[in-house]
Amino acid sequence: MRNAVKKLYIALIFLFLYAPIATLMVLSFNASKTRAKWGGFTFKWYAQLVHNDDILRALGNTLLIALLSSVIATVIGTIACIAMNNMKKRTRTIMMGITNIPMLNADIVTGISLMLLFISFGFRFGLGTILLSHITFNIPYVILSVMPRMKQLNPSIYEAALDLGATPVAAFFRVVFPDLMPGILSGFLMAFTMSLDDFIITHFTKGAGVDTLSTKIYTEVRKGIKPEMYALSTIIFAAVLALLLLVNAAPEKREKN
Amino acid sequence: MTSKRKWLSAPYTLWSLVFIIIPLCMIFYYGLTDKTGAFTLENITAIATAEHARALRLSILLSLISTLICFLLAYPLAMILANMKVSQHSFIILIFILPMWMNFLLRTLAWQTLLEKSGVINSILTFLHLPNINIINTPYAIILGMVYNFLPFMVLPLYNALSKIDENVVNAARDLGADNLHTFFRIILPLSVPGIISGISMVFVPALTTFVISSLLGGSKILLIGNVIDQEFTQASNWHLGSGLSIVLMLFIILNMIASAVFDKEGEGSML
Numbered sequence: 037m038r039n040a041v042k043k044l045y046i047a048l049i050f051l052f053l054y055a056p057i058a059t060l061m062v063l064s065f066n067a068s069k070t071r072a073k074w075g076g077f078t079f080k081w082y083a084q085l086v087h088n089d090d091i092l093r094a095l096g097n098t099l100l101i102a103l104l105s106s107v108i109a110t111v112i113g114t115i116a117c118i119a120m121n122n123m124k125k126r127t128r129t130i131m132m133g134i135t136n137i138p139m140l141n142a143d144i145v146t147g148i149s150l151m152l153l154f155i156s157f158g159f160r161f162g163l164g165t166i167l168l169s170h171i172t173f174n175i176p177y178v179i180l181s182v183m184p185r186m187k188q189l190n191p192s193i194y195e196a197a198l199d200l201g202a203t204p205v206a207a208f209f210r211v212v213f214p215d216l217m218p219g220i221l222s223g224f225l226m227a228f229t230m231s232l233d234d235f236i237i238t239h240f241t242k243g244a245g246v247d248t249l250s251t252k253i254y255t256e257v258r259k260g261i262k263p264e265m266y267a268l269s270t271i272i273f274a275a276v277l278a279l280l281l282l283v284n285a286a287p288e289k290r291e292k293n
Numbered sequence: 294m295t296s297k298r299k300w301l302s303a304p305y306t307l308w309s310l311v312f313i314i315i316p317l318c319m320i321f322y323y324g325l326t327d328k329t330g331a332f333t334l335e336n337i338t339a340i341a342t343a344e345h346a347r348a349l350r351l352s353i354l355l356s357l358i359s360t361l362i363c364f365l366l367a368y369p370l371a372m373i374l375a376n377m378k379v380s381q382h383s384f385i386i387l388i389f390i391l392p393m394w395m396n397f398l399l400r401t402l403a404w405q406t407l408l409e410k411s412g413v414i415n416s417i418l419t420f421l422h423l424p425n426i427n428i429i430n431t432p433y434a435i436i437l438g439m440v441y442n443f444l445p446f447m448v449l450p451l452y453n454a455l456s457k458i459d460e461n462v463v464n465a466a467r468d469l470g471a472d473n474l475h476t477f478f479r480i481i482l483p484l485s486v487p488g489i490i491s492g493i494s495m496v497f498v499p500a501l502t503t504f505v506i507s508s509l510l511g512g513s514k515i516l517l518i519g520n521v522i523d524q525e526f527t528q529a530s531n532w533h534l535g536s537g538l539s540i541v542l543m544l545f546i547i548l549n550m551i552a553s554a555v556f557d558k559e560g561e562g563s564m565l
Contacts, residue, residue: 042373049370052441056403057395059413071406112304119302134309140494140550142502144519145539148526149316152323172312233393235505240526253398257509261402269395276394280387
């Protein structure tokens with residue numbers, strides 16, 4: 037009985053979290069152009085998506101920014117973790133405090149603060165300013181996923197590698213890096229996801245004429261969202277879901293072998 | 294060797310100085326000056342004008358309510374999940390992060406379709422001969438949007454804090470004769486405080502400052518403080534007033550940061 041109540045509760049929460057996603061997927065097959073009524077089943081929005089240059093350009097920008105910003109943030113964040121690990125406790129606390137600022141600060145404040153910076157120093161608004169902003173809010177996610185791994189590391193292993201004649205760089209990549217890998221990977225994925233889903237910071241740091249999917253949707257809200265957008269997000273969601281199922285299934289197979 | 298390692302901290306130190314510290318100083322500079330560059334407190338005291346004060350009051354009210362609802366929904370859920378002893382800790386996190394792969398604006402807009410007068414939910418309610426709900430374009434829809442968007446940020450820190458509790462501590466309490474209620478209030482709840490504090494700040498700050506959820510689900514008539522600031526920047530181009538109002542918002546954020554620093558020193562309640 038108690039187990040049934042627990043399962044029902046989990047099911048209701050998931051219904052709440054995933055109902056809008058199901059709605060969007062259904063809308064992507066809706067033949068009627070308005071989302072208010074169902075006009076029959078169709079694939080035409082998927083077909084038209086390929087010819088919608090505006091949406092494809094926004095998709096390209098979104099993916100480019102997400103990929104570049106998460107890679108750069110991963111590199112800077114990982115190096116920062118190595119450096120912080122060797123710092124005095126006080127300096128480290130200050131650095132971690134600064135790292136927490138973009139996490140705890142409101143997106144709107146981060147967005148306008150970067151906008152004011154770019155205006156004051158004469159940056160040209162465009163993909164570049166979006167990229168710089170995304171790297172800035174992505175670095176904390178990387179640091180917060182890599183740092184716990186770093187703390188678990190046994191420093192003697194690194195020293196042993198040096199004693200055995202490895203150069204510091206080789207010792208790092210052969211010994212330390214593999215141990216950090218799970219943290220680095222989850223930091224990277226988190227950063228990529230956050231960049232992809234960001235609207236507010238992009239809204240304040242993008243230039244005129246440059247759009248990511250989020251800002252494009254925001255400008256379309258008043259005119260009505262183009263159904264191709266539903267089709268695109270359904271494809272993205274399905275692709276990610278398939279990828280995750282594949283990744284999750286892979287280790288089990290390996291264990292069986 | 295040591296000098297080399299010191300050099301490693303340079304990229305991030307420089308980055309955070311240029312893109313975190315200086316931008317924050319810029320907000321204070323703009324917020325405390327007028328268009329001629331002279332010092333003024335007018336942009337900050339502007340919060341007291343009727344329109345701005347009403348927006349701030351409404352924002353605080355709605356974000357407090359949604360934080361409370363998130364907490365009440367998430368705590369039992371996190372307890373159930375933590376007790377399930379799922380082998381893959383990361384799988385639970387994944388389920389809550391997965392929705393973010395569908396655009397945040399589209400997901401929020403989908404609630405319009407669900408909540409509308411002749412929308413999905415009301416069709417189901419009519420079919421079941423239940424009274425319809427008409428909350429679209431009201432503050433209730435905004436609360437729903439906030440709870441929907443920020444619930445994962447409450448669940449994950451709570452789940453992390455709860456799954457770290459040593460089972461032996463709970464068993465010891467039981468052995469010593471504590472019933473379920475006592476075990477919960479004397480052991481589990483106090484040990485999950487870092488998660489609670491972290492969850493509250495992860496929900497309260499974005500809810501307090503949002504302008505997207507209110508403009509998508511609240512119609513265009515309900516203004517939150519986030520909407521006011523957004524308008525000052527994107528439409529009125531009055532950066533000084535916008536910055537001044539942001540400084541007021543930052544007071545709440547700083548209070549939140551202090552609370553997390555005091556209650557969660559080890560970062561136990563972190564999201565990841």
